[in-house]
Amino acid sequence: MLEADQFRLGLYVHWPFCERRCPYCDFNVHELDPDQPTDQARWAAALSAELRHFAPLAQGRRLTSIFFGGGTPSLMAPETVEAVIDTARREIGFLNDIEITLEANPTSANAERFAGYRAAGVNRLSLGIQSLRPDALLALGRQHSVDEALAALELARSAFDNLSFDLMYARPRQDREDWAAELDQALALRPDHISLYQLTIEPNTIFEQLARKGIIRPKEDDETADFYHWTRQRLSAAGYHGYEVSNHAAAPDRESAHNRLYWAYQDYIGIGPGAHGRLTTDGAKTATRQHRAPSVWLDQVEAQGHATVTHETLSAEDRLAEALPFGLRLTEGLPLAHFEALAPGLLSAGKIEALRAEGYLMARDDDWLQVSDEGRPVIDALARYLQS
Ligand code: SF4
Incomplete structure (x- = not known):
C-alpha cells in the first residue's frame, strides 16, 4: 500500500x-x-x-x-x-x-x-x-x-x-x-x-x-x-x-x-449484518465479515459488542486478487507502485507488456496500469490473467 x-x-x-x-x-x-x-x-x-x-x-x-x-x-x-x-x-x-x-x-x-x-x-x-x-x-x-x-x-x-x-x-x-x-x-x-x-x-x-x-x-x-x-x-x-x-x-x-x-483498495470499517471491512492494522491488511442474519447479528452485538464471523489476515496473493479488478475499474488507472506495495514481485512485467501490445492496457506510461476502452468490458478477465 x-x-x-x-x-x-x-x-x-x-x-x-x-x-x-x-x-x-x-x-x-x-x-x-x-x-x-x-x-x-x-x-x-x-x-x-x-x-x-x-x-x-x-x-x-x-x-x-x-x-x-x-x-x-x-x-x-x-x-x-x-x-x-x-x-x-x-x-x-x-x-x-x-x-x-x-x-x-x-x-x-x-x-x-x-x-x-x-x-x-x-x-x-x-x-x-x-x-x-x-x-x-x-x-x-x-x-x-x-x-x-x-x-x-x-x-x-x-x-x-x-x-x-x-x-x-x-x-x-x-x-x-x-x-x-x-x-x-x-x-x-x-x-x-x-x-x-x-x-x-x-x-x-x-x-x-x-x-x-x-x-x-x-x-x-x-x-x-x-x-x-x-x-x-x-x-x-x-x-x-x-x-x-x-x-x-x-x-x-x-x-x-x-x-x-x-477501487483504490484503501481501508474501511464495515458494520451491520453481512458487512465486510478491509483494515490495515500493524502493517497487515485484514478482512472482516459480520454475521448476515439480522436477528443473529443483533443478538450477538448485544451479547458481545460485535457480530464478527471472520477477521483474517490477507496474503499478498489475496491482496492482489482483490486490488486488481477494483483498480482496473478506475478510468485513469493506478500506479504500478500501488500494486507492487500490496503484493511485492507478484505482477509479471511480461504479462503487462503482452496486454499493452494487444491494446487492452494503455501503453502511454511504463509505471502505470490503465485499461483502454477496448479492455474495459473485459476487466475481470484481464485481472485474472494478470494474477495467474
Ligand atoms: S431489494 Fe432492496 S437492495 Fe435489492 S435492489 Fe431492491 S431496493 Fe435495492
Missing part, C-alpha cells in the same frame, strides 16, 4: 431491510414485515456498539467517508442515522471534508425523511431511481412510480448540494433509441453524479428463473457492449467524466469519495 493510502479510512454501514425484494437483486436484504415495525432505538444502539468495537482499529486515522448502504437505508429513522454518525465522530473523528452518503429509494414515504438525514449530518444522497419508464419500473419490481421519483429528486435537491442517482439499462426489450431518450431526460435533471448499471442476471434471483424459462431474454454480449460504449460517449458529450466503469461525475469534487476508496 502506498504511504498516502494508509491514511484514508471509510466506514460502511449496512442496513439490511427492504420493503420488498426486487426480482433481480441478490444482496443481503430481508423483507420487512409491515406488522412488525423495526425497533429503531435497538438498531441504533447495536450499530453504535459494533462501531465502538472497531474504533480502536482506526489506529489514529480519522474518517474520510461514511456510506449507508443496503438494503434500503432510507428506511432508517433520521435519529438512527444520527446516532451512528455521532458515534463515528466521537469514537474515530472526521476529516474536515468528510463525505457522508446515504442510499435512498425514491418512494414518497422515504422522501419525507430526506431533510432529517441532512440535519443528521448526511451530505450526499444517492437515489435508486433505476428507470424513468413506468413499464420498466414495473418489470423491475420497484416500489416507486416515475412521478414519485421526480418528486423525490426535487425534495432531495432542496436538502442536498451533492446528489447522485442510479439508472439501470441494457434491459430486456429496451432498444437504443428509447434508452437515448430516457438518458437525455435523466441528464436534463442535472445530477451531480450518475451511476449507470447494466442489468445482469444473478444466480438465485427471480430474474434467473424467468430467464431460464425464456420469459425474459437478457441481451447478448455484443449488444450490451454497444449500449455501454454509446452510453459513455453520450455522458462525456454532456460533460460527465466517466471516472469508473459505471460512474460519472459532473465535476471532480462530485466523484464518490467512498467508492473511490474501494
Whole structure:
C-alpha cells in the first residue's frame, strides 16, 4: 500500500431491510414485515456498539467517508442515522471534508425523511431511481412510480448540494433509441453524479428463473457492449467524466469519495449484518465479515459488542486478487507502485507488456496500469490473467 493510502479510512454501514425484494437483486436484504415495525432505538444502539468495537482499529486515522448502504437505508429513522454518525465522530473523528452518503429509494414515504438525514449530518444522497419508464419500473419490481421519483429528486435537491442517482439499462426489450431518450431526460435533471448499471442476471434471483424459462431474454454480449460504449460517449458529450466503469461525475469534487476508496483498495470499517471491512492494522491488511442474519447479528452485538464471523489476515496473493479488478475499474488507472506495495514481485512485467501490445492496457506510461476502452468490458478477465 502506498504511504498516502494508509491514511484514508471509510466506514460502511449496512442496513439490511427492504420493503420488498426486487426480482433481480441478490444482496443481503430481508423483507420487512409491515406488522412488525423495526425497533429503531435497538438498531441504533447495536450499530453504535459494533462501531465502538472497531474504533480502536482506526489506529489514529480519522474518517474520510461514511456510506449507508443496503438494503434500503432510507428506511432508517433520521435519529438512527444520527446516532451512528455521532458515534463515528466521537469514537474515530472526521476529516474536515468528510463525505457522508446515504442510499435512498425514491418512494414518497422515504422522501419525507430526506431533510432529517441532512440535519443528521448526511451530505450526499444517492437515489435508486433505476428507470424513468413506468413499464420498466414495473418489470423491475420497484416500489416507486416515475412521478414519485421526480418528486423525490426535487425534495432531495432542496436538502442536498451533492446528489447522485442510479439508472439501470441494457434491459430486456429496451432498444437504443428509447434508452437515448430516457438518458437525455435523466441528464436534463442535472445530477451531480450518475451511476449507470447494466442489468445482469444473478444466480438465485427471480430474474434467473424467468430467464431460464425464456420469459425474459437478457441481451447478448455484443449488444450490451454497444449500449455501454454509446452510453459513455453520450455522458462525456454532456460533460460527465466517466471516472469508473459505471460512474460519472459532473465535476471532480462530485466523484464518490467512498467508492473511490474501494477501487483504490484503501481501508474501511464495515458494520451491520453481512458487512465486510478491509483494515490495515500493524502493517497487515485484514478482512472482516459480520454475521448476515439480522436477528443473529443483533443478538450477538448485544451479547458481545460485535457480530464478527471472520477477521483474517490477507496474503499478498489475496491482496492482489482483490486490488486488481477494483483498480482496473478506475478510468485513469493506478500506479504500478500501488500494486507492487500490496503484493511485492507478484505482477509479471511480461504479462503487462503482452496486454499493452494487444491494446487492452494503455501503453502511454511504463509505471502505470490503465485499461483502454477496448479492455474495459473485459476487466475481470484481464485481472485474472494478470494474477495467474
Ligand atoms: S431496493 Fe435495492 S437492495 Fe432492496 S431489494 Fe431492491 S435492489 Fe435489492
